[in-house]
Amino acid sequence: MNNLSIRPLKKGENLPLALLLSADPSEVAIQLYLPDSTVFVAEINNQVIGEYVLYRINAQEVEIKNIAVDEVYQGKGIGKFLLNDAARQATNQGFSRLTIGTSNASIAQLYLYQKHGFEIYSIKYNFFVDNYAEPIFENGIQCKHMIMLSKTLN
Numbered sequence: 001m002n003n004l005s006i007r008p009l010k011k012g013e014n015l016p017l018a019l020l021l022s023a024d025p026s027e028v029a030i031q032l033y034l035p036d037s038t039v040f041v042a043e044i045n046n047q048v049i050g051e052y053v054l055y056r057i058n059a060q061e062v063e064i065k066n067i068a069v070d071e072v073y074q075g076k077g078i079g080k081f082l083l084n085d086a087a088r089q090a091t092n093q094g095f096s097r098l099t100i101g102t103s104n105a106s107i108a109q110l111y112l113y114q115k116h117g118f119e120i121y122s123i124k125y126n127f128f129v130d131n132y133a134e135p136i137f138e139n140g141i142q143c144k145h146m147i148m149l150s151k152t153l154n
């Protein structure tokens, strides 16, 4: 999409809350990682249609805590574009490892991340059962475990 642009959200600007919640249904969890994160928004004609959130884990490693594309714009390669942009940002900031977590039931996300070079390195068993008030289902499967994936940056 040639009219797509990505930029960090400025201080005081409205958060793309609906998008953040589409990737992570717990606003409490989101509010915990946002203060130590940078939110990047993707815009088409000045309308925010996607976002990703980068959270510094340590001097080497940064995590994509949240990534989402507006439903209307999904399936057009924007998710792929955001992932590549996150890797570029992280590389430019001097990080050597990019991490992302998703649920055992998030089939499309597991496909997308592995196709773009992320490899599973650990599983946080019962993460969604223990940390979320309501059971979450995707693709008719309960989201129970958080699958952690990472990619080495060049």
Ligand code: COA
Binding pocket: 022, 023, 024, 067, 068, 069, 070, 073, 074, 075, 076, 077, 078, 079, 080, 081, 101, 102, 103, 106, 107, 108, 109, 111, 112
């Ligand atoms: N089932 C199977 N494959 C799917 C799919 C689905 N529901 N949705 C996308 N894909 C595939 C595409 O076919 C494409 O594969 P290809 O490169 O082989 O053609 C690949 O995934 C990337 O698709 P893309 O169009 O770049 O992704 P997107 O713009 O739809 O964004 C998400 C992907 C995950 C960011 C988007 O679906 C989304 O916002 N989902 C809701 C929030 C969410 O779950 N965030 C992640 C939390 S871990």
